[in-house]
Structure formats: structure tokens, C-alpha cells
Amino acid sequence: MLVKTYSSSLHGIRATMISIEVNITQGIRFIIVGLADHAIRESQQRIESALTNNGFEWPRFRVVINLAPADIRKEGTHFDLPLAVGILAATQQLSSDRLKDYLVLGELSLDGSVMPVKGVLPMTLNAKEQGFVGVIVPEKNAGEASVVEGIEVIPASELNEVVSFLDRKLEVAPVKMDMHAIFLREMDQYGVDFAEVKGQESVKRALLIAAAGNHNVIMIGPPGSGKSMLSRRLPTIMPPMSIEESLQTTKIHSVAGKMGTNGKLVTVRPFRSPHHSISDIALIGGGNSPQPGEISLAHNGVLFMDELPEFKRHVLEVLRQPLEERTINVSRASYAVVYPASFMLVASMNPCPCGFYNHPEKACTCGPGIIKRYLSRISGPLLDRIDIHMEVTPVPFRNLSVEGDSEKSEVIRRRVVAARKIQEKRFAGIGNVFSNAQMESGLMKHHCIIDRAGQSIIKLAMERLGLSARAYDRILKVARTIADLEQCDHILASHVAEAVNYRNLDREGWSG
DSSP states (O other): OEEEEEEEEEETTEEEEEEEEEEEESSSOEEEESSBOHHHHTHHHHHHHHHHHTTOOOOSSEEEEEEESTTSOBOSGGGHHHHHHHHHHHTTSSOOTTGGGEEEOOEEOTTSBEEOOSOHHHHHHHHHHTTOSEEEEEGGGHHHHTTSSSSEEEEESBHHHHHHHHTTSSOOOOOOOOHHHHHHHHTTOOSOOGGGOOSOHHHHHHHHHHHHHTOOEEEEOOTTSSHHHHHHTGGGGSOOOOHHHHHHHHHHHHHTTOSOTTOOOOOSOOEEOOOTTOOHHHHHEETTTTEEOHHHHTTTSEEEESSGGGSOHHHHHTTHHHHHHSEEEEEOSSOEEEEEOOOEEEEEEOSSSSSOTTOSSSOOOOOTTHHHHHHTTSOHHHHHTOOEEEEOOOOOHHHHTOOSOOOOHHHHHHHHHHHHHHHHHHTTTOTTOOSGGGOOHHHHHHHOOBOHHHHHHHHHHHHHHTOOHHHHHHHHHHHHHHHHHTTOSSBOHHHHHHHHHTBGGGSTTTTO
16 A cells, blocks of 8 residues: 655755655565665664554565655654654554645654654744645654744654544644744843943943944953953844844754754844864764754854864864855765854954963063964954954953943943944845945945045055955944944044954054
8 A cells, every 4th residue: 555644854954845655565675765864764673663562563564665756865863753654554554634734753762752853943844835734743842843833733742642643533732832922022031241241341342343233353362351251242232133033043953953852932142152172064064964063053143262273274264255155055975055154253362372462460471473373373364354353451350349330231232223223224125235244345335435534544554554455344344333333324534443443463563
């Protein structure tokens, strides 16, 4: 008997519907065709044990399963449950009437329990696009799937429950979630605040500008000066996520299996902080079974790279393309996927190996040339892609002990949002450009016009610092953001002067 069930396969962060055809004929073999990976081929043992341990019969015939379309590579253990359901229907142990209405996802344990799987959100979105009535998903993935409105989400904890539901012997209430209410309730729950940071007003000003224009930042300072503390609070002053950004970010985390057991909508901007021992594949994504990397997990949020010179040189160099294009193309012999990677890069580093070069109180013990060699671990092209270079000095004890509240993140965020609204209006109707940092040269000619005084300042800076053309563009973009924060239509000389000051690493003699 021939029966069809339906599941889904992931390609990048997109899902494709897979038709599972199960045919029972004379013979004794179990065959799966259609570019299935090892996890799917191993499913026979899991499915057979689950069926027999739940009172069903394993067919003593030839079982041929085709995963269509046959030219798409299929991966993952989420095919266990639809394969088991298909076998039961093909052997007439289950009615096949409702199989056409539901897309089925889930991994089976040997006792028939339905285990959680990755990528449920994009697969549920695909089911809705394909016109299915609902999806049957593991109970622990039901919250994630219920983010999608307009489709039934049937939670499943055991194989017997799924069979009884499909046989109409058991009614299961679909899981429902008010996505908008959850989004509004949890969109500001960060747990940290800029008010907790004492002093560092100049650095806070630089981070305000970075958040307002979506500019990349590098902070240079000795250990304990507050670089990590400030960086972790940057998402709290960035504009709140929109529903569209939240859904896209949630899809990436779902595919990567980072949703947790009670996974719901990602409502706050991600903050990813990979260790400096990370490999290039872990950073950009890929692998034998392609997964999003850290730069994609930071999509719509912040990628914080602490101790930047300690990262391997080839790892840092792979950042150059996604920083410009805001996507990452991962091409291998067996696949090619595109992951979104629109993130704000925030890096921090010590000024030298001992950490105390330019320290106001402690002496640097690094010998001649060591500081330059240390800084040379970061290539010039990568530094050119970082808009704001900021030196961070330790906060004196007298400032740490002073009572009084610093400005809260909520207050700072209002100024950021006001500047971003100006940019939204400026770039309305221009696809894929939403902030000043994303402007190309054509847009800059219209929106980054500076007067003679500003031209003189930037000309002097270019000559003295030996800046590249890309650095020149970065200064203009930062100046445009500073003007937006002050609600100015035109870029003034003072805005250009402040923007030039945020190129610390370009200054002659800075590294000794």
C-alpha cells in the first residue's frame, strides 16, 4: 500500500516541504531513497523500537520510503515521527485521512517519546505557506511554532498521542500564543542598564552615536577600564526590535537549536560574545551539516569580540565581507547557503600585551616595537570597516565612590530612536538601507555634504593621519549621525571634528 506523509527540510534558514512516500510490498528490506543523511538512515532502529514498545507491529515486508523532491539533501532527526506515521498508515494500523492536512515533525526515542528538534519555526512558516491545516510538533517546540499565526499547532509528547489524534480518537487542543502581547511585554527585558556604569561619559557618548547610526566600534583600554561592561549594555540603548526583525532573528536561533526548551519569540536584540579561540567556521557558519555561525546569531544585534588581537588572523579576515554586505555566503562542495548577518560589531582590546600602554598611573613594560606588532594583528582593511575608534581610560576611585544615578538606558534610547526616525525618513523607499552606516557612495553624495570649514578639518585629518578613502567615508557617516542626534539638517564643522576624534588608532604615534 502506498501512503504519503509530509515533513520539511531546512536550507539555510528557509524550509522546503518534503513529501514522504511509503510503499509496502513483498520482501524484507527497509530502503530510504532521496538524498537522506545518516541521521535519517539510522531512523529505522529508533522507529522500530518505538513502534514495538507502543503495541504496534513492525511490517514484515519490503518498506520503500522516498523523500521527494529527490534532488534536495535532507538532514535531521525530525523525520522520525513522519516516517513512523507513514509506516503505520501504509500497514493500515492508522487511518491516512488526516495525513494530508498536517505537516509532522519530531524525533522518536526508543520508548516512543517525541523529542524536540531544531528549526521548527521556519518549518512551521513553510507549512502555512503550503496551505496545511496544522503542524504536529514536539511538545517542547510548541511555544516556538505557535509564534506563527493562522495555523494549528498540535503538541505531541508520545507516539501514541499522535496516532490517536490522527485516528480521531483523541482531541488535542492547539497551542495558541498572542505574539504581539508577548512581544510588547518582553521587548525591554535586558537585565542590565547604562545607569550602572559610573563615569566614562566620553565612551557613553561614542556608544550613543554608534547605536544611533548602527556604526561599528572598537574600544582600546587597559584591563578593568569597563570595556566589556559598556559593550554588554549597548543593546539596551539600540532601537527596540520590530516584529519582522524579531521573527527573522528567531528563525536563525531556531535553526541553530538555540531556543531552549521553552523557546518563544526572540524579543530583545541579541548579544553574542564568542571566545577568541573560535574557528572561522563557528564564526561564519557552515560545517558538515550547515549551521548559522556567531555572526548570524548576532543578526539584528551586537557581535562583541573581546581581546580582538587574540583572535586568529584568518578568523578576523572573514568578517570583512559580511560587514560590508550584511549577509554571509557559505559555499562548500555539497551545498551553498546564505545566512543573514546584519550586526553591529563591537570590539575591545588592550593597547599592548601587558595592557598598560597610555595608562595614567601604571607603567607599560612592553619593549620597543612590541606594541606595533601587537596592533598589527588587526589588518588595516578590517580597521577601516570600523567607524569609531575609542580610547577607554580607567575611572578614578573618587568617581566610582560618588553617589548619584547616571543616565538610564531608557533615556538614552529615546535620543537614539529620534535619530533613527530621521534616517528612516531619509532612506524611505530605498531597499536594504535603514541607517547611516549602511549608506553607499551614491547616497553619501546627497546626504553627507559638508561646508568649507568641515572640508578643511577633514582634509587636515586625511593628510596628517594618512587615512584611506574608506576611512574618509566612515568619518562622513559618523558626522551625519552626530548631526541627526542634534536634529540638524546640515553637517556642521563641529560634527566633522567630533567624528575625526573617533579615529584614535589612525593617529600618528599612537602605538609608540
